[in-house]
Amino acid sequence: MTPSQDVTPAPRTGAGSPSPVSLHGLLTHEPVVVTAGAELFAATLRAQAVRTEAVDWSPPMGEVTALDRVMADPRREGANQSAVARMLAAGAELVDVRPAREALGLAPDQFLHAGPPLAWERASGPMRGALIGAAVFEGLATTPEQAEAALAQGQISLDSCHHHGAVGPMAGVISPSMWMFELSDPVHGGRAFCSLNEGLGKVLRYGAYGPDVLARLRWMTDVLGPLLASAVRRHGPVDVKAILAAMLAMGDEGHNRNRAGTMMLLRELLGELIESPAPTADVAAAVRFVAANDHFFLNLSMPACKLATDAARDIPGSTVVVAMARNGTDFGIQVSGTGDQWFSGPAAVPDGLYLGGYGPSDANPDIGDSAITETAGIGGFAMASAPAIVRLVGGSVSDAIGATERMYEITVTENPAYQIPVLDFRGTPTGIDVTRVVRSRILPQINTGIAGKVAGTGQVGAGLVNPPAECFTAALDALAAAAPTWVEE
Amino acid sequence: MTPSQDVTPAPRTGAGSPSPVSLHGLLTHEPVVVTAGAELFAATLRAQAVRTEAVDWSPPMGEVTALDRVMADPRREGANQSAVARMLAAGAELVDVRPAREALGLAPDQFLHAGPPLAWERASGPMRGALIGAAVFEGLATTPEQAEAALAQGQISLDSCHHHGAVGPMAGVISPSMWMFELSDPVHGGRAFCSLNEGLGKVLRYGAYGPDVLARLRWMTDVLGPLLASAVRRHGPVDVKAILAAMLAMGDEGHNRNRAGTMMLLRELLGELIESPAPTADVAAAVRFVAANDHFFLNLSMPACKLATDAARDIPGSTVVVAMARNGTDFGIQVSGTGDQWFSGPAAVPDGLYLGGYGPSDANPDIGDSAITETAGIGGFAMASAPAIVRLVGGSVSDAIGATERMYEITVTENPAYQIPVLDFRGTPTGIDVTRVVRSRILPQINTGIAGKVAGTGQVGAGLVNPPAECFTAALDALAAAAPTWVEE
16 A cells, blocks of 8 residues: 555445554444344344444355355356357247147147146146136037046146147147147257237136137137248248347337237238238238237247247256246246256245236236246346336336346346347346355246136236245255265365 | 524535534535536636536526516416317327328429428428429429429429428428328317328438339329228228327337337238238238338327327417427427417537438438427437437437436426336426426427438438527517516506
8 A cells, every 4th residue: 555545535434444544433433233134133233222234135045055066066157158158049930830739749638738747636726727628629528527527537648838849828738739839949950839829818828718718719720820820931930039129129028018029920920911812801800819919929939938948958067047837836947957857836826916806815826838938038037128017017117127137136147139228228137047046035036917716717917926935945956966076186 | 493403413514594503514614616607717716726516507598588578477377288288188090091182182283391481492402302202203394303493493382281280201291192191189170191101211201202212102102092091991090199108118209219109000900901902912012011111100190299289279378389390401490379480490410320321421400390299298208218219319228218307397297198117107298388498498309310411312310409599589589579568557
């Protein structure tokens, strides 16, 4: 320290390297006690007129030895960089629209559902409602009661969408006759699939299965699917990633706001739809159906995100999350360094706004594969780009911006392709790192529709939700078990 | 002051009512000199080691006596409240699409142009280019040279769009064969008209008149106009105000970003366009043309704003601006309390970003009726809703948000129909008050396309611009002259 630096005029207080001046401050001022954690100690000190300064620190979640072991894994840093580099590089093009029996090779009695694997016995109301509806739709039963019996007796096989390269919003039920969007990642060669969006309210994915729901599904199979297929085939690949990038400058976040995305998809395919040889009335009906459903693009946003997260799978040592999915009972995550293993905990009930006369007591726990959007860094992670979403999911605009800012704390990188104009074009927070979640106790922010808990109800609201912490501590334990053991030489 | 209030612990500094404590501060501290205006005095003091505190105050623009007289006009407050109440209440519905000869009753040799009235002799390059193109398009001349001669000889009559209930972007030239959007205000019964948008680049409104420009205008007259007309007539009125409200939550500001608005218009009319009896190839071409032009909705945003500002016209004593318009030479404003009188000054060259090899030396001064959007409280006034616009017009995101915040200083009210999500759904700043502009020296913020100054060039960039201050001081003088004289009793 040079003499001229020594004449600092103002006394310094608080944390900092000791210096003659600050030591002088320590002696001439009342001390301040820094407190963390239990408020009881701070309150007792304050009651004795001692100044306290609370700091926001908590011990990490889970076993400290597991965290130590994972943090010390020499592969971690490089593996995570590889994982997010692949996630950012992934492309997403809509290349075809086909029935699930063809696209996914589903047998007539084979259904897929959202979230980690689930048996009928543990299925929630909306999941049962959607499975019942799909069984009637496929002609495997003529009444809901017959369908329920067939499902309870195991006559229809159930598996997780994610195990078949697919994702489904809410109940996410995919049955063989449903038409699927087929997306391709031209960079890594991946494929991902998603059903066509039915609209809002009383729809199969929210657990409704009335005659109107099944009639709409039949029209989607007979008219909408074939029309979209012929338009996409004549158009050539539709760049879904480019639409996602553009919609983030248009108030969408790609999970519960897809209004601009839906219009951009429609705009892209309009010429080919109009030139279709199908009857004009069918074309007009299909276009009006898509135009009236601001969520239509969600079913492209989700498989585009799956292509990105799938590209980051199976990198030994990587602590990056590659799937978050809910089946209405369990919330499960998968992590790059631990293969296809699910780490699950009980799905929480979202906190949000309710439709009509519904309230929190009508809500089913969190459901759907749509948290793949957050896994890829959009949706709840990009709410700063969609401030108007607070009118749907609740909270204030500053909450929405704060949610995005908080997600930078638990992610490895920022996505230069998905920029948030209001944050000065900062890239979306991308690549959830299990170790950052555990150390910060900040859980991923998801926004979501809320299904009625009674089968047949449909949508009751929309809100905000987090995964249960145990998904991340369980994943940490598995990562620790897979980390190399240090040998003293 | 009670004894207990007298024991304030910390010495107070700065402006505030004198008290024993602050007087003590005056005696024991070095004085600080508050400076306003000329920096020379502050700099001289600082050079003598005197602390200065600069405050942002300037004397008002114009004659203080005129300002006094207008501020004292007892009608002013009520008149302005009436003006903005009418502006906010106005609706805007697209009710028809018709050729200008029908819609505006234009004779074959009668052209309209943007901005205040302008004679050929004073017309700038892009205005001349657009008039030349329109003359050839209408068959009044076969070559640009013939057209120029006819215009110079006064064989074609010119008048301001605003004098005919119309608005036109950039050169804003309207000739009898061009098809016009016809909008109605169902609340006050007003009508407003605007031509169909041609797209960007080399287009008539930017002063280009090559064969491709004229061919596009012919296709718009032969195919696009009639198709839109038949779709609008079968659809019924399209609520343009509702689209404007929705697009402000989708990154548009209604002047230089109309991407979401264009898609919402298309979405609204799609069914009727597809069901049109016109040949499928024409329908597909029309839909592709609109879908590929993110500015198409500007020509609906502008007449919707004109309906709102027209509703606020002719209220005696009101200092609210009801039109801002530029003809490429002059910038003119009209004020509610002074009828159809224009208050003009020289149009400035916008400060912005340039396309390709163009630069500031290629730029024409400010041109177009599109500043009607700012007059109604959107466009540059709503840039906080469209942060991505800075990539088009320059500046930073915080500049864009700051521009909107600044406009609240010079406007009478906020528009609850047009909300800015990122400002916690605050309504757009609406109703420019001449007295607030003069007192604050804050000029309205306009964003704009930039036309090449040489006729035939087309667009060279986009940027930000303000009206000349003399528009407002001249309006103030006229308002003062119209204010009642006080008689001492």
